[in-house]
Amino acid sequence: MKNLEELRNIKERALQRRKLAGEGARARIVVAMGTTGIAAGARDTMTAILAELEKRGIGDVIVTQTGGGGLSTYEPVVQIQIGDSELVTYGNLDATRVPALIESHIINGQPVTDWLVK
Amino acid sequence: MTVFRDLSQHILDIAENGIQAGATVLHIKITEDLSPEQDTLTIAIQDNGRGMDALALARVTDPWFTTRTTRKVGLGIPFFRQTAEMCEGRFEIFSTVGQGTLTQATFRHSHIDRPPLGDVGGTILCLIVGFPDGDVVYCHDVNEKSFMLNTHEIRQVLGDDIPFSDPEVLTFLRQTLEEGEQSLAMH
Numbered sequence: 001m002k003n004l005e006e007l008r009n010i011k012e013r014a015l016q017r018r019k020l021a022g023e024g025a026r027a028r029i030v031v032a033m034g035t036t037g038i039a040a041g042a043r044d045t046m047t048a049i050l051a052e053l054e055k056r057g058i059g060d061v062i063v064t065q066t067g068g069g070g071l072s073t074y075e076p077v078v079q080i081q082i083g084d085s086e087l088v089t090y091g092n093l094d095a096t097r098v099p100a101l102i103e104s105h106i107i108n109g110q111p112v113t114d115w116l117v118k
Numbered sequence: 119m120t121v122f123r124d125l126s127q128h129i130l131d132i133a134e135n136g137i138q139a140g141a142t143v144l145h146i147k148i149t150e151d152l153s154p155e156q157d158t159l160t161i162a163i164q165d166n167g168r169g170m171d172a173l174a175l176a177r178v179t180d181p182w183f184t185t186r187t188t189r190k191v192g193l194g195i196p197f198f199r200q201t202a203e204m205c206e207g208r209f210e211i212f213s214t215v216g217q218g219t220l221t222q223a224t225f226r227h228s229h230i231d232r233p234p235l236g237d238v239g240g241t242i243l244c245l246i247v248g249f250p251d252g253d254v255v256y257c258h259d260v261n262e263k264s265f266m267l268n269t270h271e272i273r274q275v276l277g278d279d280i281p282f283s284d285p286e287v288l289t290f291l292r293q294t295l296e297e298g299e300q301s302l303a304m305h
Contacts, residue, residue: 004271004275006290007272007275007276007287007290008275010276010280010284010286010287010290011275011276011277011280013286014276014280014284014286014287015279015280018279018280031248033130033134033244033248034134035121035131035193035194035197036121038122038127038130038131038134039121039122039127043126043127043130043237043240043241043244044237044240046244046247046248047237047240047243047244050243050244050247050283050288050292053283053285053288054285054288054289054292055285056285057285058285059283059284059285059286061283062281062283063247063248063283064248064250065134065244065248065249067134067135067137067138
């Protein structure tokens with residue numbers, strides 16, 4: 001285990017950032033992590049999402065996973081919700097698409113319409 | 119048909135079953151014994167979820183047994199078993215209603231068909247972040263070397279306000295996992 005003291009410092013800085021950012025999360029990202037999703041690359045997609053959040057220092061996005069998803073022909077499936085707006089669903093969202101997706105939908109608030117599941 | 123490229127995808131898939139079963143704690147243990155007498159790689163995933171009775175257990179272990187129409191917890195367990203048996207290994211699953219499930223697969227380490235472990239650090243990171251209300255206890259042993267990460271300790275320091283997906287926490291977790299895995303590889 002790395003230094004827990006370091007973790008306490010991280011917590012203090014994270015709390016400061018939260019104060020500046022205000023209440024609530026900017027967005028929620030849900031990755032479908034059922035068997036078919038994992039087989040199609042959902043783990044690598046989620047790893048890429050976490051890497052983007054880490055690299056860009058984005059702290060107000062919640063990332064979760066669900067089992068299944070029931071869209072096996074479109075896997076990997078990722079859903080994004082900005083604030084209280086509607087949850088939108090992306091299909092065939094492999095790891096290579098993640099940087100552009102985060103840039104467009106999370107940073108600029110513009111869904112990437114070509115990758116949406118209709 | 120094998121659908122996964124690496125063993126950590128199996129770990130994630132089996133752990134996901136535990137999360138779906140309402141677990142609050144997931145134990146994941148990888149044990150590698152490289153001695154010529156043993157030559158084994160064992161993966162054990164234990165959850166404290168709802169568990170299964172004998173009928174349900176038979177159902178998830180045998181892909182042809184099912185009469186279900188949904189396939190949410192369908193083929194992952196038979197795939198895992200098949201992969202182990204293909205590598206002169208064995209597969210066991212124990213479950214008790216109300217207590218949880220233990221899934222354990224052993225492989226001959228040097229078997230030519232044994233899939234690589236793959237990105238085990240990234241896999242554990244996905245599990246930790248995607249399972250924010252539960253604890254993940256991850257342990258990886260290679261011969262006498264051991265690496266362990268318990269998110270309960272990390273959660274106690276961070277409190278309830280800072281998620282595991284905070285960028286600095288992600289860096290901390292990623293580096294901890296990378297350094298832990300690297301320490302096992304050194305001879």
